[in-house]
Amino acid sequence: MKKISWIALLISCCAVVAAQQRPNVIYIYADDLGYGELGCYGQQKIKTPNLDKMAGEGIRFTRHYSGTPVCAPARCMLLTGKNGGHSYIRGNYELGGFPDSLEGGQMPLPEGSFTLGHLFKKAGYTTGAIGKWGLGMPQTTGDPQRQGFDYFYGYLDQKQAHNYYPSHLWENGKWDTLDNPYINVHIPLNPATATDADFEKYIGKTYAIDKMTEKALAFIKKNKDRPFFLYLPYTIPHASLQVPQQYINLYKGQFDEKPYYGQNGYAPAKYPLSAYAGMITCLDDQVGLVLKTIKSLGLDGNTIILFSSDNGTTFNGGVNARFFNSEQGLRGLKMDVYEGGFREPFIARWPGHIPAGRISDLLSVQYDMMPTFSALLAQPIPVVTDGISILPELLGKSGQQQHKYLYFEYPEKGGQVAIRMGKWKGVRTGVEANRKAPWQLYDLEKDRSEQNNLAANYPEIIKEFDVIEKREHNHPHIRDWEFIDPKIMKK
Numbered sequence: 001m002k003k004i005s006w007i008a009l010l011i012s013c014c015a016v017v018a019a020q021q022r023p024n025v026i027y028i029y030a031d032d033l034g035y036g037e038l039g040c041y042g043q044q045k046i047k048t049p050n051l052d053k054m055a056g057e058g059i060r061f062t063r064h065y066s067g068t069p070v071c072a073p074a075r076c077m078l079l080t081g082k083n084g085g086h087s088y089i090r091g092n093y094e095l096g097g098f099p100d101s102l103e104g105g106q107m108p109l110p111e112g113s114f115t116l117g118h119l120f121k122k123a124g125y126t127t128g129a130i131g132k133w134g135l136g137m138p139q140t141t142g143d144p145q146r147q148g149f150d151y152f153y154g155y156l157d158q159k160q161a162h163n164y165y166p167s168h169l170w171e172n173g174k175w176d177t178l179d180n181p182y183i184n185v186h187i188p189l190n191p192a193t194a195t196d197a198d199f200e201k202y203i204g205k206t207y208a209i210d211k212m213t214e215k216a217l218a219f220i221k222k223n224k225d226r227p228f229f230l231y232l233p234y235t236i237p238h239a240s241l242q243v244p245q246q247y248i249n250l251y252k253g254q255f256d257e258k259p260y261y262g263q264n265g266y267a268p269a270k271y272p273l274s275a276y277a278g279m280i281t282c283l284d285d286q287v288g289l290v291l292k293t294i295k296s297l298g299l300d301g302n303t304i305i306l307f308s309s310d311n312g313t314t315f316n317g318g319v320n321a322r323f324f325n326s327e328q329g330l331r332g333l334k335m336d337v338y339e340g341g342f343r344e345p346f347i348a349r350w351p352g353h354i355p356a357g358r359i360s361d362l363l364s365v366q367y368d369m370m371p372t373f374s375a376l377l378a379q380p381i382p383v384v385t386d387g388i389s390i391l392p393e394l395l396g397k398s399g400q401q402q403h404k405y406l407y408f409e410y411p412e413k414g415g416q417v418a419i420r421m422g423k424w425k426g427v428r429t430g431v432e433a434n435r436k437a438p439w440q441l442y443d444l445e446k447d448r449s450e451q452n453n454l455a456a457n458y459p460e461i462i463k464e465f466d467v468i469e470k471r472e473h474n475h476p477h478i479r480d481w482e483f484i485d486p487k488i489m490k491k
Contacts, residue, residue, distance in 0.1 A: 021302075022123070022124070022125075022227040022377070023227070023302050023303060023304050023350065023353075023376070024223075024227055024228050024229070024230075024294075024299060024302060024303040024304070025120070025125075025228075025229045025230070025303070025304050025306075025373065025376070026220075026229075026230045026232060026290065026294075026303060026304070026305045026306070027116075027229075027230070027231050027232065027306045027307075027308075027369070028232045028233075028234065028287060028290070028305065028306065028307045028308075029075075029078070029131070029231070029232065029233035029234065029307075029308060029309065029310060030234060030236060030237070030283060030307070030308070030309035030310070030345075031071065031132060031161075031233065031234060031235045031236060031237065031238040031309065031310055032071075032237055032238040032239075032309070032310070032311060032312070032313060032314045032319075032334055033236075033237060033280070033283075033309035033312075033313070033344070033345065034309075034312050034313035034321060034324075034326030034327050034328075034333075034340070035312060035326075035327050035328055035330055035339075035340065035343050035344060035345060036324075036325055036326055036327055036328030036329075036330075037237075037280055037313065037324065037326050037345075038051050038052065038055075038280075038284075038345055039051070039052040040052040040055040040056070040060055040345075040347070041060075041328065041345050042325075042328050043324070043325075044325070045254075045255075045277060045323075045324055046277045046280045046281060046324065047250070047277075047281050047284070048280060048281065048283075048284040049284065049288075050284045050285065050287045050288035050291060051284050051287055051307060051347065054287065054291065054305070054307065054347055054349050055347045055349075056356065056357055057349050057351065057356050057357075058347060058348050058349030058350065058354045058356060058358075059347070059348050059349075059354050059355070059358040059359070059360055059393075059394060060345075060346070060347050060358070060359050060360070061345075061346040061347075061348075061359075061360045061361075061362065061364060062359060062360065062361050063343070063361050063362065063363050063364065064308065064343070064344055064345070064346035064364045064365065064366075065342050065343055065344060065364070065365040065366065065406060065408070065420070066078075066308070066309070066310055066311050066342040066344050066365075066366050067082075067083060067084060067087065067342075067365060067366050067367050067408070068084050068087075068090070068311070068342065068408060068409075068410050069311040069312060069332075069334055069335050069336055069337060069341035069342040069410060070091065070092055070310075070311055070334060070335055070410070070412065071092060071132075071134055071158055071238075071310055071311070072089055072091070072092045072093070072106045072107070072134040072135065072158060073087060073089045073090050073091055073092070073410075074310040074311055074342075074366070075132075075133075075134055075135060075233065075310060076088060076089035076109065076135060077366060077367050078116075078310075078366040078367065078369060079109075079115040079116050079117070079135075079147075079231075080109075080113060080114065080115055080367075080370070080385070081367045081368075081369070081370030081371065081381070081383075081385030081386060081387050082367060082385060082386055083365075083367055083386040083406075083407050083408065083409070083472065084407065084408050084409035084410060085407055085409045085469075085472035085473045085474055086386060086472070086474050088109065088110055088113065088477065089106075089107055089109070089135065090409065090410070090411055090476055090481045091410070091411050091412045091480070091481055092106060092158075092412070093106055093107035093478070093480070094106060094159065095107065096157065096159075097159075098159050098160075098162075098184070098186065099182075099184075100160075100167055100168070100182060103137070103156075103157050103159075103160060104137065104157065105134070105135075105136060105137040105140070105142070105156055105157040105158075106134050106135065106136070106157070106158060107135075107136075107142075108135060108136025108137070108140040108141050108142025108143075109135045109136055109141060109142040109147055110141050110142075111141045111146075113141075113147060114148075114381070114382060114383045115147050115148045116148070116229070116231065116369065116370060116373060117129065117144070117147055117148020117149040117229070117231070118147070118148035119148070119370065119373060119374060119377070119379055119381065120148070120229035120373070120377070120379075121148055121150070122379055123227075123377040123378075123379040124227065125226075125227045125228055125229045126150055126151075126223045126226060126227070126228045126229070127148060127149045127150050127151070127228070127229045127230075127231075128149060128150060128151040128152070128153075128216075128219045128223075128228065128229070128230045128231070129144050129149040129151070129152045129154075129230075129231040129232075129233070130151075130152070130153045130154050130212050130215050130216045130219065130230065130231070130232055130233075131154045131155070131212055131231075131232055131233035131234050131235065132154055132155045132158055132161045132233050132234070132235045133152065133154065133155065133156045133158075133233070134155075134156075134157070134158035134161075135147070136156070137156050137157065138156070138170070138173040143173060144156075145172060145173060149231070151172060151219060152170065152171070152172055152173075153169060153170070153171045153172075153176075153211070153212065153215040154169055154170065154208075154212055154215075154233075155169060155170070155208070155235065156170045161208075161235045161238065162185050162186070162238075162239065162240055162266060162267075163183050163185045163240060163242070163267070164207060164208050164209065164235070164240065164242040164243070165178075165180040165183055165202075165203065165204025165205070165206065165207065165208070165242060166178060166180060166183075166204075166208055167180055167181070167182045167183075169208060169211060171215075178204075178205075178206040178208075178211070179204070179205045179206045180204030180205055180206050181204065183201070183202055183204060183267075185202060185240045185242075185266055185267035186262070186265060186266065186267075187262065188261050188262030188263055188268060189261045189262055189268045190261070191259075191261045194259070194261060194268070196270070198268070199259070199268055199269070199270045202240070202242060202267040202268060202269075203242065207242075207243075207244055208235065209234060209235070209236060209282060209283075209286060212232075212234060212286075213286045213289055213290075216230060216232055216290065217289065217290070217293050220290070220293055220294065220297070220299075221293070221297065224297045224299060232290070233310075234283055234286060236279045236280065236282060236283040236286075237276060237279040237280050237283065237319075238314065239265070239266040239267075239314055239316065239317025239318065239319060240266040240267035240269075240317060241260065241266070241267060241269035241272050241275040241276055241279070241317065241318050241319070242267055242269070242275070242279075243275050243278045243279045243282050244282070247275075247278030247279065247281055247282045248271055248274045248275050248278045249274075250274075250277070250278055250281060251271075251273070251274035251277045251278055252271055252274045254274070255273040255274060255277075255323075257271055257272060257273040257274065258272075259271075259272070260272040260317075260318030262318075264316040264317060264318065265316045265317050266316065266317035266318065267317075268318075269318055272318040272319075272320070273320060273323060273324075275318075276318075276319055276320070276324070277324070287307065290305070291305070300351055301351050301352050303350070304348065304349070304350035304353070304354070304376075305348070305349050305350070306346070306347070306348045306349075306369075307345070307346070307347045307348075308344050308345060308346045308347075308366065309344045309345060310344075311334045311335075311341060311342050311344075312326075312327060312330075312332065312333050312334050312336070312340045312341045312342060312343070312344070313326040313327060313333050313334060313340070314333065314334045315333045315334060315335075321333055326340075327339075327340035329448065329449050330343060330448065330449060330450075331449050331450040331451070332450075335410075335412060335413045336413070336416075337408055337410055337416040337417070337418035337427055337429070338418075338427065338450050339425070339444070339448065339449075339450060342408070344366075346364070348394055350394075353395055354394055354395060354396070355395075355396040358396065360393055362390060362393045362400065362402075363402070363403050363406065363420065363422075364390050364393075364403070365387065365403075365406050367385065367386050367387040368387035368388055368389070368390050369387070370385045370387055371385060371387045371388055371389040372387070372389045372390050372391050372394070374389065375389040375391040376391055386407075388401045388402075388403060389401070403420075404421065405419055405420060405421040405468055406419065406420040406421075407419055407468060407469075407472040408420075409472070409473060409484075411432070411476070411480070411481040411482070411483050413429075414429060414430045414431070414432050414433065415429075415430065415431035415432030415433075415483030415484075416428065416429050416431065417431060417469055417484070419465050419468055419469070420444075421461075421464075421465075421468075423443055423444055423445040424441060424442070424443065424444070424458075424461060425441070425442045425444050425450065426439045426440065426441055426442075426461070426462070426465045427439070427440045427442070427450070428440070431483050431484065432483040435483075435484065435486055438455065439455050439462050439465055439466075440453045440455055441453060441454045441455040441457075441458055441461060441462065442454065469484070473485070
């Protein structure tokens with residue numbers, strides 16, 4: 001019996017060693033964070049020491065893109081590895097309303113989707129998603145637990161995520177009541193009569209970000225002895241401008257700011273510039289807590305942590321992108337296919353594997369994560385995707401494949417198409433109203449702010465863009481998103 005016990009113990013130990021050789025993966029996703037809002041990307045007014053340190057200990061990308069410049073479809077493209085011409089979800093297709101009683105979420109991922117969650121589960125990982133989902137509610141096919149995730153905590157409906165002091169969050173399909181009253185963040189104040197007490201009505205007791213980090217650290221600790229994948233899509237710094245007072249106090253008095261009364265949507269804020277800066281520093285602190293926990297558990301050398309954002313800085317809710325130089329001189333904001341709308345920070349850290357202090361100008365995109373993780377795990381992808389593995393670039397190895405081009409298609413804000421090919425950037429806007437809207441062409445090596453349209457000088461490139469658009473555009477499953485093919489465009 002003792003001999004059998006020793007054999008069993010040996011097998012168990014070997015299994016643990018084998019498991020630990022497979023790296024844990026944590027993918028942290030900010031919400032509406034601009035390309036230039038971190039110190040390591042040139043930010044001068046907002047403090048982000050943890051992310052700056054993470055970049056110094058790993059690799060920082062300078063030409064990395066989201067799949068599209070708005071929330072729900074960006075998440076869909078990240079999780080399924082599809083570009084804007086192939087993705088099932090291409091816009092923010094809202095269901096239900098803002099009150100708790102009308103919570104309906106967004107268009108759900110369909111049955112049969114293959115997500116990053118599925119990829120990691122097939123490789124034997126425990127999977128968790130904590131933060132903002134936006135791809136389906138319970139009792140729909142888009143429920144995260146039906147889409148490859150063993151555990152979920154956070155906002156399922158991204159409209160609910162407009163409020164950082166919600167009455168509830170969701171845990172594995174169940175309502176988790178928080179110590180907050182219901183707050184309607186879309187009621188503006190009257191500037192002539194607003195008092196401090198009026199502003200305080202938008203502040204609750206339990207901050208959603210704190211709950212997310214609490215659950216994330218618990219997930220990491222629970223799964224420390226087996227490989228795990230944690231998708232961590234925080235809601236910061238998406239409006240509303242709500243953050244605990246200590247973060248406002250970090251900046252209050254540094255900026256010449258006036259109250260925001262909610263006139264451009266979302267919650268009023270007495271110190272909007274300080275609140276916005278404080279939210280980004282708060283996000284940075286959460287990253288610091290994750291890094292600290294990983295180190296304390298002895299997982300540092302066996303955990304790859306990645307950080308990016310779903311799209312660029314927003315244009316409403318009291319956010320002032322110009323004041324913070326949020327896009328570092330890039331043109332456009334959230335909902336634009338100009339560079340400021342969806343060129344994103346991207347940082348990756350894995351001590352002993354990713355060389356420290358590297359800066360990469362590799363052309364890459366978030367739908368590259370599916371083939372990258374496939375290569376990392378040696379786990380095949382059973383569906384067609386649009387990305388390439390950037391694992392060689394991450395690890396500082398030779399043989400990195402290059403994108404011939406990146407294709408972007410976005411049906412909202414008038415219908416927009418963009419193509420990135422080498423130094424060239426092609427853009428078409430207003431396509432819904434004018435299917436033959438001309439291409440704009442920019443040389444991003446000389447004109448990163450996309451001001452000098454060179455389309456008339458390079459007709460051969462324009463012809464190539466026409467061919468790419470025709471090749472990459474598949475008909476969406478709803479007419480609202482068809483703005484390219486006149487046969488089925490909405491009238």
